[in-house]
Amino acid sequence: MKGQILDFSLQKGGGLIQAEDGKRYLFRASEWQHTNDPSAGQVVEFVAADEKFAIQVHPILTIKKPSPEPTQKIQFAHTATRTATTTPDAISLWQHAVTAVKDKYTQFTGRSRRREYWGFFLFFNLISLGLLYLVLVGSTISEETASVLSLPYWLFCVAVFLPQLAVSVRRLHDINKSGWWILIGLIPLVGGIWFIILMCTDGTPDDNQFGSNPKNIE
Structure with a gap:
């Protein structure tokens, strides 16, 4: 070729x-x-x-x-x-979300571009809302039904906790910040807003201390 x-x-x-x-x-x-x-x-x-x-x-x-x-x-x-x-980006948001769970489950090193982070965030919340909706429907039937239907929701939340944490750390690395900046979200009122701004910030265009620009290898 x-x-x-x-x-x-x-x-x-x-x-x-x-x-x-x-x-x-x-x-x-x-x-x-x-x-x-x-x-x-x-x-x-x-x-x-x-x-x-x-x-x-x-x-x-x-x-x-x-x-x-x-x-x-x-x-x-x-x-x-x-x-x-x-040619548009070859990797879709869904593929980014799957990769973050399948191939980078506990990978706290390297960098993740905004597309990978928000792709994971989008599908994580869609699935969470879908499972939570089943719990609400079950609660209209009986408490026992709601309890049974809540099990998949909590299992899903536990299963994606580590990849969610890992992709957030890699996103911070992409803007050349330490993963400990994730704790900024614990600050009342302004912490959550500040964290969202960081997640929306474009990564450094060249290599930084955490690795190569992920846009150059996708």
């Missing part, structure tokens, strides 16, 4: 490739099959190990040909740029 390198850093230990079909793939420095370091804009060939990672990455060597070859390269670069600017 052909693609174009969008970013590479030895400090990060890898880079990012924009494929011809518009998809993006991460690759490790160990998968680079050439003596010279890769650079942004370089056209390469690679093997897609899965939907996210590329292996066996090597540059497409320039062969002396008439003018059509440079023209094709320029056209491909233009197409890749146009695709990157017109």
